[in-house]
Amino acid sequence: MSTKRAFAGIDIGGTSVKFGLFSPDGSIIYKEQKPTLAEKGAVPLMHLVSNIAEQLMYHAAEDELEVRWLGVGTPGAVNFKTGRVIGATPNIAGWQGTEIGSTLKERLNMPVWVDNDVNTVALAELRYGAASGALTAICVTIGTGIGGAVIIDGQLQRGHSYSGGEIGHMSINFEGPDCKCGRKGCLEAYCSSQAIINRAKKSLEQNPSQLFNEITGGLIDKLTIKQLFTAAKKGDKIASEVLAETALYLGIGLANLVNLLNPEIIIIGGGIADGGPEFLSKLSAAVKEQAFGSAVKELKIVKAALGNDAGFIGAGLLGENQH
């Protein structure tokens, strides 16, 4: 049996660590996930990641796969040269400062590349997913927080101190609502899942809706993004208004980026991307209205295609063209 080439990636998330092996054509050979148990802290999480890394390499050896490096994606800004987490991550306490790269290199005795998780998602979507073949792209993930990645001429733009692409903390209103980062009017303060839900709840307090009561089983306090989209699909006025407002806010933020970078494609990932084609077309219309005409002529706005696998797949690609 001849050895086949394969890529190995680990995607550290706030709730689970996803990992796997895949072929150069993008087909998945093996994948699995384990709970992050972020509340236990950074040290046990690093032990978990080390064990997963060894498990992956063992699996590759069993299948006679040739893996030349390991790639890891993590929340927070990462020094791509050293593999150290340099930015704070609200969902994993104490993770800032963790030496993921050197710890794993020592343990595995092989090259290890570590990057921010939105960067890895962007790499995967560009290679095998929604933006395959594109050269200039912006990737935005919207969930608890808003993350961004910028690719120009096929290259990730990490920035001078690996903190580029922080789209979520671009302000769209200097007098706007408070953001978790301590500033005002950030895109995240308007368009994170929680911000969207809070706007809907506020509106529902003033205009109670029978449909929302039914959808949430009377638990409006526990309203989710998914339920909000369901209400909109069933024609609820408040849900539609809140989502139209969200599309406008997001559209303004993205229009600023479009004017700066003139991308070919914008990939939208995270819970909001699952809201259906209607939200995406509203967003697309908002961006086209807000941005400079010549920059949006050929612009495509698409939903991420690789779902939960994008993170570990993009991580696996990190070592390409690196020395």
Ligand SMILES: [Zn+2]
């Ligand atoms: Zn902010």
